Amino acid sequence: MTDPQLYRQLTLLDRDRHAPLRITPVQDWRFVRGLNAVSVTVAEFLDVAREYPIAFVPVEHGADGQPQITPVALLSLRANDNAYVGPDGGWTARYLPAFLRRYPFTYVRNDVDGLSVALDDGWAGYSTTEGERLFDDAGQPSDYLQAMVQLLDRFEEDSVRTRALCARLVQLELLRSGEVKGRLDNGMDVNAAGFFMVDEAKLQALPDEVVLELHRSGALALIHAHLLSMGQVQAVADRLIQRG
Template sequence: MSRHVPVNAADHRDLRVNPAPRADLGDQVMSCLTVPIEFRRVQNEFPILFQRNPETGRLHALAMMGFEEGENLFLDGDRWTARYRPLALAIAPFRIGRSSNPDEPAQVHIDLDHPRVGDPEGVRLFDDSGLASPLLERASDMLHQLDVGLAAAGDFYDALDRYELLEPFALDVTLDDGSESRLVGYQLINEEKLQELEAGAVAELHRDGHLMPMFMALASLSNMTDLLARKNRRERDG
């Protein structure tokens, strides 16, 4: 369940949010949404794969953190072991809220039923004067980045489809202990097709800002080796 309301000092001055990375606070996930404008930061740590919504056929990108549901190999107790935390994961329990009037500005909403909310060890959203805390200001900034990224992502995915640059991806992994893991139902950018694009298509992709995120997504695939090593360590160490 979720209960989203606009954040305001009058109602939420004393409300606390725990931003710590922890399994019981919602970080125990094998993947999370990412957007092209953050691919440069994501690709340093996580493989980036693509997936289609089975109902709409629309694409989205995912930062991969594990090989099975409920597995986050970058979470070690309450310690985040990557140098970056994707926006879609870092913003919880906040989200962008909009009214039915398109002329009204977007608002920061909070899910009052989220496990991060109301923790007495958490951080207040406002100070005694009613000013936003650094935590709330950071959340607002990240929400803006994600909102801009989501708005721009559609054109990027349209370009991938227009030039038929995606191919199905599945990965069968045999771990050191002999057990197996498998990733299925994903897509990745076909590097050969990208390299074979005509000069005009490459110029168009570069002009529209799509070429760099494509290269970042390709570069991110080298992180599969690290992800597998993390999986083996987790299985070995228990």
């Protein structure tokens, strides 16, 4: 999964073309200051819940015609805004979601073996003199590139588990519409809508055998992490107030 606000000029990684490139991890995130949500995986729920609200947003329908959802970390309570990018472009939260950590790399689907490594040619952070090399003198992937591919692999594996959780939530009809709407202390209007969250009343009404199944699968802990994370909505509002 990619985002057009993040990946603007995707191109397949090419050993010959990209051999001279070096990369320094992103320090200036001002190019995503209009990104108000970012995808997260179930492996991150505990870390994300400490600093961001976790909500669910609709995506396309599946092959079976059933609606699909995906979890996101809310980065603001307004459209086209990111409360976690500081004035100097630094990321102001302790935890950076894996969706962003893997940038400028990602996987794209191909017709041969499934996935290919791609990178964003539109990013301005490449160099031929500073940072981590992509390929060594023998033309082999550097340790840095291998580590990034491992990150991409983990993200894909975690995405499979994430889709399974989301499908179960839809199947059990546990979701309700969520909305954050109002005016902050400084007079700023906020309106975050179009997302879903778990309905606690429906969760409590589940049969015991279903609750046990969710517990043993680990899904129940993830659901509770999501519910606890909604307490971070005020923290996001506070960030907007402090920024003015």
